[in-house]
């Protein structure tokens with residue numbers, strides 16, 4: 001069994017570390033927050049007071065952090081003390097450029113490396129049912145697969161360094177745009193006197209079918225498990241969707257890709273969280289979109 005260090009013991013990092021403990025690995029961990037270190041310790045994680053202490057001599061180091069600069073900072077320190085030829089895996093959702101920079105740091109230190117962002121949220125991390133989207137060389141993928149298979153259900157090798165992040169960011173741009181499209185359709189249905197259930201019954205079996213409609217339906221009723229039935233409690237918080245859409249736009253600029261709907265979706269989610277969307281499920285954007293009708297007549301009238 002491997003010695004593994006998890007850096008970033010937040011909502012996602014702690015359940016991942018806890019599942020690695022359950023799988024029989026020796027698991028160390030570090031987080032800048034003492035509260036989060038204590039919570040992870042209660043799951044059998046041997047917590048350290050700094051990155052270098054947690055990473056010293058480990059076979060595998062996993063980061064689960066909020067932003068690219070933190071990943072680069074942690075990897076830079078960790079690769080100098082890990083076991084020679086060890087494996088570094090970043091499961092955070094970060095921009096592709098930072099991810100590739102982190103891979104080069106690992107490569108220059110003679111380590112194997114993977115970017116492996118996830119889909120499935122805290123529930124999936126806890127239940128071990130996440131999807132991992134993985135970027136990196138074949139040898140690194142082979143080395144990481146046994147651990148990832150213990151932490152998730154679906155492991156997809158998407159390509160070279162940064163390809164996992166690219167897949168995650170493209171996927172979530174689709175989801176953000178789709179949630180807005182589905183919400184707009186329900187608001188239009190309201191105006192046309194069409195019931196939510198009738199629109200759902202048709203679109204969920206026709207060409208409008210998508211995950212935002214059939215799983216995260218933004219109106220109460222048709223999908224009883226969706227956040228709309230629970231006052232839009234997350235679920236997947238609007239600020240995380242806003243972050244992922246922001247990343248999509250950073251990546252679009254970096255890649256020279258035109259994504260006008262991604263751009264519009266990003267702007268709408270920023271406005272939503274700037275108003276009252278923070279801490280609300282991302283499907284709650286329908287409530288924000290409903291408020292726009294007061295602005296539209298002025299715009300149409302050129303006001």
Ligand code: NAD
Pocket residue numbers: 007008009010011012013030031032033036064065066067070073074091092093094118119120121122235236240243
């Ligand atoms: P979180 O804020 O709960 O956890 C991040 C942790 O990292 C925090 O505990 C923070 O104290 C710690 N941290 C920050 N900088 C650090 C550093 N330099 N060294 C050590 N610890 C540090 O966030 P989360 O919900 O666990 O999300 C982690 C990542 O997973 C994010 O990139 C997020 O976008 C992604 N993600 C989250 C979800 C979700 O549903 N929460 C779903 C998919 C992907």
